[in-house]
Amino acid sequence: DRVLEFCLEGYRNDGNKLLNYIEGLKKPDSKPTKTTDNIKEEVQALSGENAQKYIILEPIAFDVAEIETEQIFKKQIVGNENSTVSGLINKLENSDWVKDGLKYLPTQIETENETCPFCQEQTISSQLLQSIKEYFDESYEADLTILKEFRKQYAEAIQLIPDKSTFESNPKFENHKKDFEIKYNEFTKVVSENLKLIDDKIKTPSIQITLKSSDTALSEINGIIENINEQVKEHNKKIDQKETALNELKIDFWNIMRWEYDQTISSYISDKAQSQRTISGLNLAIGKLDSDIQNHREESVEHQNETVNHKGT
Secondary structure, eight states: HHHHHHTTTTTTTTTHHHHHHHHHHOSSSSSSSSSSHHHHHHHHHSGGGGOOOOOOOOOOOOTTTGGGGGGGGSSSSOOTTTTTTHHHHHTOOOOHHHHHHHHOOOOOOSSEEEOOTTSSSSSHHHHHHHHHHSSSOOHHHHHHHHHHHHHHHHHHHTTTTTTTTTHHTSSSSGGGGGHHHHHHHHHHHHHHHHHHHHHHHSSTSSSSOOOOOOHHHHHHHHHHHHHHHHHHHHHHHHHHHHHHHHHHHHHHHHHHHHHHHHHHHHHHHHHHHHHHHHHHHHHHHHHHHHHHHHHHHHHHHHHHHHHHHHHHH
């Protein structure tokens, strides 16, 4: 394993040195926040071909959000009340239906009545056609033009929203994938539904609609993008200080090992200390025994010398 080889660097051919190093490690005060998988990812990102800086992601821009609060969407857009057909159209309570029928009539009626697009009888005279046109006056058309312009701007802004793949290609995206997809889908759903409502309003200007605000959804998704960028900046900083970063990862790795194998290491250290105390006691006993033997030897030699001297006299 590449990470293990990296962390064992300097100890691979010296088991005693590694053992002494592990014994000397102090157990962390709290459980390490990183995992060995995190260490593996970061070492790989800082090694070999992967040792390159990542691009900062651009936040999603949606500069037409103010359109969502425009009062014209709540306005009941109707025609000229002074037109001679206003009473009839109001009675029908569907001016949009009448407006839609105009596209099936010629711009001018010269001689005979034209066929009505609704009842299919030849009842549309030039005077009636003019009255209907007067009902849909400049004010009506101006409001409709505004709606269409808002629709154009809103649709263009939606087209400029980056595809998810733009963000998924970033190596730091994976840790935020689930949250990002949820917020991205929420945001795109809001603006898509708003566009449909605007289309409904253009088709039927007399209805009132309320567009949902996309501000919260946009803010949340850009917050996730900012979190990704913070990790990208941290990675790029480590690339600039590669050796320091790798050494810190090595420390992180051994802290994880010391925490996870605390029971085994502590038991070993305790047993070793006990063994060392036992060995020390045995060495003292052996030393005392050696001293006693030496004393006995010296006494024996002394007695022998005394016996020899006594016989000589």
